[in-house]
Amino acid sequence: MKLVKDRLVIATHNPGKLREMAELLAPYEIEVVSAGELGLPEPEETATTFSGNAAIKAEAATAATGLPAFADDSGLCVAALGGAPGIYSARWAKDAGSFEAAMGRIAEPLTGRPGPHRAHFVSALALARPGAATIVVEGRVDGELVFPPRGTLGFGYDPIFRPDGHDRTFGEMSSQEKHGIPADGSRALSHRARAFQEFARTCLVD
Ligand code: ITT
Numbered sequence: 001m002k003l004v005k006d007r008l009v010i011a012t013h014n015p016g017k018l019r020e021m022a023e024l025l026a027p028y029e030i031e032v033v034s035a036g037e038l039g040l041p042e043p044e045e046t047a048t049t050f051s052g053n054a055a056i057k058a059e060a061a062t063a064a065t066g067l068p069a070f071a072d073d074s075g076l077c078v079a080a081l082g083g084a085p086g087i088y089s090a091r092w093a094k095d096a097g098s099f100e101a102a103m104g105r106i107a108e109p110l111t112g113r114p115g116p117h118r119a120h121f122v123s124a125l126a127l128a129r130p131g132a133a134t135i136v137v138e139g140r141v142d143g144e145l146v147f148p149p150r151g152t153l154g155f156g157y158d159p160i161f162r163p164d165g166h167d168r169t170f171g172e173m174s175s176q177e178k179h180g181i182p183a184d185g186s187r188a189l190s191h192r193a194r195a196f197q198e199f200a201r202t203c204l205v206d
Contacts (some may be wrong), residue, residue: 003135003203004068007031009030011061011071013042014090016115016155017192020175021072024196028204033067040064045070050074050087050124051136058128068129072192076157078145079118080110085121100149103160107147119161121191129180135203139188139195154178166168 008030010021018034025032035042043060045053053073059097061069075089085092085106093102110117120142128134141163149159151171158178170178170190180189181197188194 001203002206003132004028004030004070007033007067009033009035009038009040009061009065011035011040011057011068011069014155015072020179020190020192022068022176024091024179024193024200025070029157030202030204035061038065039138043146045050045073045087048087050122051126051138052127053087054124055128055136056135058126059134062128062130066130068127071128072123072195073124073126074121076106076161076193077120077122078106080113081097081106099156103149103157106145106157106160110145115141115144119143119145121161123158123190123192123195125192125195127199127203135157135199137198137202139191139193139198141189141191141194 010018010032012018040061043056050073054071057071058069075086077083077086093099096102096105120140122140124136124138126134126136132196143161143163145160146162146169150169151159154170159169162169178190179193181193188197
């Protein structure tokens, strides 16, 4: 069912995510406006799950604007670190001072341990609308960590993540390759594009 008809707020303050979310929405010809353009504050992410935090961000933007809002909560989960940094992925980078330092913080405890170092990215996408229940979908991509980091494309932890079945890291892929949406509608590559396929089926197609 087509649940979004008018303007849609993209409720993120992360420029890398904003670009990817706008690219994923582009074929649907929906007028989008970002949380930054509207001067919306960043709500506190108090939930303990990706889905819970995505809903908090989307609902805060809808409450502030009266418009439907689309939010992403995401992160990198490293098996040998018990799933860390997970929902704290942004906080690790903030505390470490940069993504380079945060990637170093991930590498350090793995040094000397036999690989492969398994990890996955998760993206929870939430759609909030005035007076309606929030819809949340999740996508995941599995792969291996690569040290030292490789590539300057993408954002965040992309340079240390090589998705299964590929030789290059997300940091070495264009955003179209990272989305990896096949023309025949079969499964996309990135966690965000996988979640988006589900979201589009549920919320954007008549
Ligand atoms: P908003 O809450 O404003 O959307 P944020 O950066 O705080 O922005 P999150 O709380 O969801 O967002 O944190 C997600 C973290 O995981 C953030 O540091 C990202 O850089 C990282 N991350 C998420 N998706 C990623 C991707 O596709 N590639 C690389 N890093 C990613």
